[in-house]
Amino acid sequence: MNIEFLGGVREVGRSAILVNDSLLLDYGMLTGTPPRFPVGSVAPEAVVVSHGHLDHVGAVPSLLSGDARPPIHWTPPTHELTLLLARDTLKLHGGSYDCPFTEEEIRRVTQVSETHGYREPFDAAGHEVTFFDAGHIPGSTHVLVDDGETRLLYTADFHTGNQRLLSGTTARPNADVVIAESTYSDVEHDERAAVEERFAESVKTTLWEGGTVVVPAFAIGRTQEMLLVCDAHDIDCYVDGMGKRVTRTFRQHPAFVRDADALRRAISNARFVTGRDGQRKRIAAKNAVIVTTSGMLSGGPAMTYVPEIRANPVNKITMTGYQVEGTPGRELLDSGCAEIDGRVMPVSAQVESYDFSAHADRDGLLDFLDAYRDARLLVNHGDRCEAFAAELRNDGFDANAPELGDVVAY
Numbered sequence: 001m002n003i004e005f006l007g008g009v010r011e012v013g014r015s016a017i018l019v020n021d022s023l024l025l026d027y028g029m030l031t032g033t034p035p036r037f038p039v040g041s042v043a044p045e046a047v048v049v050s051h052g053h054l055d056h057v058g059a060v061p062s063l064l065s066g067d068a069r070p071p072i073h074w075t076p077p078t079h080e081l082t083l084l085l086a087r088d089t090l091k092l093h094g095g096s097y098d099c100p101f102t103e104e105e106i107r108r109v110t111q112v113s114e115t116h117g118y119r120e121p122f123d124a125a126g127h128e129v130t131f132f133d134a135g136h137i138p139g140s141t142h143v144l145v146d147d148g149e150t151r152l153l154y155t156a157d158f159h160t161g162n163q164r165l166l167s168g169t170t171a172r173p174n175a176d177v178v179i180a181e182s183t184y185s186d187v188e189h190d191e192r193a194a195v196e197e198r199f200a201e202s203v204k205t206t207l208w209e210g211g212t213v214v215v216p217a218f219a220i221g222r223t224q225e226m227l228l229v230c231d232a233h234d235i236d237c238y239v240d241g242m243g244k245r246v247t248r249t250f251r252q253h254p255a256f257v258r259d260a261d262a263l264r265r266a267i268s269n270a271r272f273v274t275g276r277d278g279q280r281k282r283i284a285a286k287n288a289v290i291v292t293t294s295g296m297l298s299g300g301p302a303m304t305y306v307p308e309i310r311a312n313p314v315n316k317i318t319m320t321g322y323q324v325e326g327t328p329g330r331e332l333l334d335s336g337c338a339e340i341d342g343r344v345m346p347v348s349a350q351v352e353s354y355d356f357s358a359h360a361d362r363d364g365l366l367d368f369l370d371a372y373r374d375a376r377l378l379v380n381h382g383d384r385c386e387a388f389a390a391e392l393r394n395d396g397f398d399a400n401a402p403e404l405g406d407v408v409a410y
Contacts, residue, residue, distance in 0.1 A: 001019065001020060001147050001149065001150035001152060001177070001409070001410045002019070002020050002021065002407055002408070002409050003017060003018075003019055003152065003177070003179070003378070003407070003408045003409075003410070004017070004018040004019075004021075004405075004406070004407045004408075005017055005380070005402045005403070005404060005405065005406050005407075005408075006018060006038040006039050006040055006042065006404075006405070007028065007030075007037070007038035007039060007404070008026070008028065008055070008380050008381050009380045009381075009385065009401070009402045009403060009404055009406070010380075010382075010383075010385045010386065010401060010403065010404070011030065011381075011383065012030075012055065012183060012381055012382060012383060013028065013029065013030030013031065013036065013055045014028045014029050014030040014036055014037055014038050014055060014058075014059070015027075015028045015050075015055055015056045015156075015380075015381060016028065016038035016042075016059075017154065017179065018042060018044065019127065019145055019147070019152065020125075020127070020147060022044060022045040022046070022125040022126065022127075023044060023045065023046055023047075023048065023124055023125040023126075023127050023129075023145065024042060024044035024046070024047045024048070024063070024070075025047075025048050025049075025050065025143060025145075025154050026048075026049055026050055026056045026057070026156070027042075027047065027049075027056075027057070027058075027059045027060045027062075027063060028053075028054060028055040028056040028057055028058045028059060029054060029055065029058030029059050029089075029100075030055065031054060031055075031058075034098045035058075035093070035098055037058075037059050037062075037100060038059065039404060039405060040405070042063070043068060043070075044063070044070050044125065045070055045124075045125035045126075046070050046071050046072075046073065046124040046125035047060065047063060047070050047071070047072045047073065048072075048073045048074070048124055048129055048143055048145075049072060049073070049074040049078055049082065050074075050078075050134070050140065050141050050142075050143055050154065050156030050157070051075075051078055051081075051134065051136060051137055051139060051140035051141060051156060051157060052074075052077060052078040052080075052081025052082055052084075052085065052137065052139060052140075052220060053081075053137065053157070053220060054085055054089075056156065056157070057078070057081070057082040057085060057086075058085065058086075058089060059100055059101070060072065060082055060086070060109065061086050061100075061101035061105040061106050061108070061109055062100040062101040062105065064101075064105045064108040064109065064112065065101070065105055069108070069111070069112050070112065071112050071113075071114050071124070072109065072112050072113055072114065073114050073115075073116060073122065073124050073129065074113070074114075074115060074116070074139070074141075075115060075116060075117065075118075075131060075139035075140075075141060075256065076115045076139065076253055076256070077137075077138045077139030077249060077250065077253045077256050078139040078140075078141075079109075079110075079113050079115055080249050081139070081220060081246065081249065082109065083106065083109060083110070084242070084245060084246065084249070086101065086106045086109070087106060088242065090102070090103060090106065116131055117131070117255070118131050118132055118133050118141070119131070119132065126147070127145050127146060127147050128145075128146040129143060129144065129145055129146075130143075130144040130146075130173070131143060131144075132144065132169070132171035132173060133167075133169055133171060134155070134156055134157065134158035134159070134169050134171075135158055135159040135160065135161075135163075135166050135167060135168040135169035136156070136157040136158050136159050136166070136169075136221070136358050136359070137157075137165075137166070137220055137221035137358060138165065138166065138221070138224075138250050138253060138256040138257050139253070139256050140156065140157060140158070141156060142154065142155050142156060142158060142169065142171055142173070143156060144173050144175065150176050150177060150410050151173075151174060151175045151176050151177070152175060152176070152177045152178075152179070153173060153175035153177070153178045153179070153372075153375075154179045155178065155179065155180045155181050155368070156181065156381075157181055157183070157358070157359060157381065158181065158359070158360055158368070159357075159358050159359055159360050159364065160360045160364035160367055160368055161189070161192060161360070161361075161364060162192070162258075163192070163225055163258070163356075163358060164225055164228035164229060164232065164258065164259075164262065165221065165224050165225045165228060165250075165257055165258060165263070166257065166258050166358075167258050168364075169368070172368070172371040172372075175372065175375055176375055176376065176410065177375060177376045177377075177378065177410055178369070178372045178375050178376070178377050178378070179378045179380055180365070180368075180369060180377055180378070180379055180380070181359070181360075181365075181380060181381035181382065182365065182379050182380070182381060182382030182384070182385055182388045183359045183381055183382050184357065184359050184360065184361045184362060184364075184365070184382075185362055185365055185382055185384060185387075185388040185391075186362060186384060186387075186388075187361050187362060188361050188362055188363060189355055189357055189361040189364075190355055192356075195354055195355055195356065196229055196232075196233070198354065199229065199318065199354050200229070200233035200235065202316065202318065202352060203215075203230075203233075203235055203289055203316070203318065204233075204235065206314065206315070206316045206350075207235075207287055207288075207289070209314050210287055210314060211287065211312065211314035211315045211316060212284060212285075212286065212287060212288055212289075212290070212309050212312075212315045212316075213288070213289045213290070213315070213316045213317075213318060214284075214290050214292065214302065214305045214306060214309060214315075214316070214317050214318070215237070215289060215290065215291045215292070215318050215320060216292060216293070216294065216295050216296070216297055216302050216317065216318075216319055216320065216321075216329065217243060217291050217292065217293065217295050217320050217321070218243075218293070218294075218295035218320075218321055219241060219242035219243040219245075219246050219293045219294075219295075220243075220246050221358050222243075222295060222320055222321055222356060222358070223239065223241075223243030223246065223247060223291055223293070224243070224246070224247050224250055224263065224266075225356055225358075226291045226320060226356070227239060227247065227263075227266040227267065227269070227270050227291060228262060228263065228266045229356075230266070230269065230270070230289065230291070231262070231265055231266035231269045231270075232262075235289055236269065236270075236271075236288075236289065237269070237270050237271070237288075237289040237290065237291050238270065238271045238272075238273050238283055238288060238289065238290045238291065238292075239270045239271070239272055239273065239290075239291045239292070240272075240273040240275070240280070240290060240291070240292040240293070240300075240301040240305075241292045241293030241294070241300040241301045241302070242293050242300065243291065243292070243293050244272050244273075247267060250263065251263060251264065251267060270291070273290075273292075273301070275301065280301060280304045280305060280308075281304065281308055283305075284304070284305050284308035284309055285308070290305055292305060295319075295320065295321045295329070296321070296323055296324060296327040296328065296329035296330070297327065297328035297329040297332060297338055297340070298327050298328055298329070303340055303341060306338060306340060306345075306347070307340055307345060309349055310338075310345055310346070310347040310348060310349050311348050311349070312348065312349060313348045313349060313350065314349075315349035315350070316349055316350045316351075316352065317332070317347070317349055317350070317351045317352070318352045318353075318354060319332075319333065319351070319352065319353040319354065320354050320356045321356065321357070322357065323353075328340065332347060332351055333351060333353060336351070365388075369392070369397070372397075373396065373397060375398075376398045376399075376400075376410065377389070377392060377397050377398060377399040377400070378399075378400060378401070378402055378408065379392070379399060379400070379401045380401070380402065385401035386401045388401070389401040
């Protein structure tokens with residue numbers, strides 16, 4: 001088996017792995033100015049997509065340019081999320097050189113789409129492929145690829161702990177080679193129940209004091225998790241941004257969430273914002289909780305809510321995910337100011353951060369990889385891949401961290 005790394009190695013973003021020159025695993029983008037895409041040119045016979053996050057699916061429609069029509073294999077939620085993200089990307093970058101695809105190529109995605117459930121083997125470019133629930137977001141998968149000689153497990157993004165939206169992964173299929181993510185290889189998450197309690201107590205305190213709480217949240221996965229957390233702790237909330245559409249998508253795929261009834265109740269508990277006629281400014285002036293995109297304050301309705309509530313120290317902004325260096329969310333945490341629509345604004349409202357990560361932490365990674373002590377490990381999707389691979393080698397694993405463009409043969 002030949003494995004070529006076209007992106008997502010020694011970095012987080014633009015994941016892309018080519019197996020035996022014919023089967024492509026993921027094809028994402030690394031957001032930035034300008035965005036970055038996988039290296040090289042590929043013409044795969046088939047594509048397999050692990051899950052619907054931009055760094056794994058962001059460039060997929062570009063594979064359908066010209067006469068190319070490779071089938072794309074994924075779960076039903078991942079198919080729908082890819083279309084949603086592609087249309088959003090086209091809206092943001094369609095008029096510039098930054099967007100690698102057109103509306104026509106987005107339309108072609110559904111024409112070549114082939115959806116599969118978990119643990120249902122299928123053929124892709126002459127390989128037997130099986131999806132396993134990765135516990136990251138609804139529809140997320142570990143991908144097992146068997147070419148008849150070698151069994152490759154691509155973990156993609158995964159979580160071993162339970163969230164309200166999803167149960168942690170328990171799948172440990174036999175494999176000779178494992179490509180393992182390492183996003184939080186040097187982090188230990190706090191116990192989730194304790195994080196929830198701190199969040200709920202903080203929000204309720206602010207509401208009792210007459211304040212407004214803005215909860216920036218990623219549209220895919222985090223928004224729905226926060227709706228479930230709010231509902232579980234009897235906190236009424238508004239929901240705004242792309243997370244509204246994603247929530248409706250997940251509602252239509254109950255088999256891919258932990259508790260479909262709990263999600264339905266949480267949706268019923270939330271009030272969906274239309275954004276018409278100054279509605280957002282009126283809501284921001286209320287004694288309310290608002291779950292909204294963007295999770296890093298880099299766009300979306302948060303650009304309306306934060307300026308409206310920033311001057312009152314009774315109000316609160318509760319960050320719920322990792323803030324990448326250089327984003328307004330990170331700047332707010334570090335300096336107490338945020339750049340909104342080109343203006344740097346001081347923020348007197350309280351700013352807090354909570355770890356609701358959907359990735360395995362160091363203990364979760366090691367627990368998962370302990371089942372693969374006899375396999376060869378290739379560490380990717382992290383900013384310290386080399387260091388984590390060295391730590392694994394010191395613990396007796398056969399582990400390495402490929403570089404961009406590397407081809408590994410087994």
